[in-house]
Amino acid sequence: MPLVPVLAAQAISVRRKAQLLDEPAGPRAGRAGTGPTLRLLITGDSSAAGVGVDHQSQALSGQVVGLLSHAFTVEWRLEATTGHTTRDAIERLSDIEGPFDVVITALGVNDVTRCVTRKQFVKRQSMLMEMLIEQFGASMVLVTGVPQMEQFPALPKPLSWVLGAQARRLDTGLAHVTHQFPQVHHFKLTIPSEPAYAAMDGYHPSASAYRIWAQMLADEVFAKFS
Numbered sequence: 001m002p003l004v005p006v007l008a009a010q011a012i013s014v015r016r017k018a019q020l021l022d023e024p025a026g027p028r029a030g031r032a033g034t035g036p037t038l039r040l041l042i043t044g045d046s047s048a049a050g051v052g053v054d055h056q057s058q059a060l061s062g063q064v065v066g067l068l069s070h071a072f073t074v075e076w077r078l079e080a081t082t083g084h085t086t087r088d089a090i091e092r093l094s095d096i097e098g099p100f101d102v103v104i105t106a107l108g109v110n111d112v113t114r115c116v117t118r119k120q121f122v123k124r125q126s127m128l129m130e131m132l133i134e135q136f137g138a139s140m141v142l143v144t145g146v147p148q149m150e151q152f153p154a155l156p157k158p159l160s161w162v163l164g165a166q167a168r169r170l171d172t173g174l175a176h177v178t179h180q181f182p183q184v185h186h187f188k189l190t191i192p193s194e195p196a197y198a199a200m201d202g203y204h205p206s207a208s209a210y211r212i213w214a215q216m217l218a219d220e221v222f223a224k225f226s
Contacts, residue, residue, distance in 0.1 A: 021201050023049045026056025028078040033069025038225065039099060040068070040076040041136065043089055044106030044144075048080035050210070052199030058207040063214035064104065068221060085110045086124040090131065098136030102221055105132075108146030108174065112166045122173040129181050140224055142217055143178050145188040146171035153195070154202030185220060189213055 023046070042048055042061050050059025057066075061078045068074045077100075079092055086107050105128070111121050125143075132138045149155060150164025171188075178186035191197050197209040205213065 021051050024053050024055050031075050032065050033073050035072045038072035038074050039101045041100040042104045043079045045084045046082035048106040052204030053207045060210050067218035100136045100138050102140045103132045103138045104142045106144045118169050118173045121170045125177045141184040143186045151193045153198050
């Protein structure tokens with residue numbers, strides 16, 4: 001309890017800095033490559049939207065599509081917004097039509113900062129997985145684990161400890177959810193904790209980090225569909 005004023009002040013400062021960067025310019029849907037058709041949906045928060053780089057070609061969507069287009073004709077769509085929680089993503093996706101073969105999700109950071117409980121998070125992620133599989137017909141859902149927030153350069157102590165602990169709790173719940181769906185794969189995103197892999201705000205990925213993330217995802221898709 002004595003730390004509450006400190007945590008609140010730190011949280012306000014970090015939120016202001018994290019909102020300084022805009023979502024990058026560039027297409028959010030398209031078709032690329034040659035080969036068998038692969039219908040791809042990317043959904044999530046600011047990291048899925050590519051915050052931290054100047055153009056979508058450097059962001060997660062552009063780099064994933066670039067890699068997959070070597071083997072597939074990728075029909076892709078990006079549905080991601082800064083600040084979105086799992087509940088926000090569900091509401092957004094309710095307005096679009098599928099089908100999609102592969103769905104990539106990146107959610108959890110805003111659930112942490114909005115104080116969503118583990119029980120609420122598990123329930124909402126279960127709803128999301130059901131939507132992606134039943135409504136969109138996804139045969140593969142790649143769920144990025146909740147990041148290790150204690151490693152974000154922008155987060156000072158003790159805020160980083162508190163958010164990091166909650167992120168781990170939610171990610172444990174997320175792993176439990178994904179085990180209930182054979183189409184879903186949960187993986188931890190392992191990015192080196194070095195300055196080159198963080199954007200200028202110390203909160204979002206850099207182009208180098210997006211490259212590593214995209215390669216991990218592409219490897220999973222190649223392993224299943226090749």
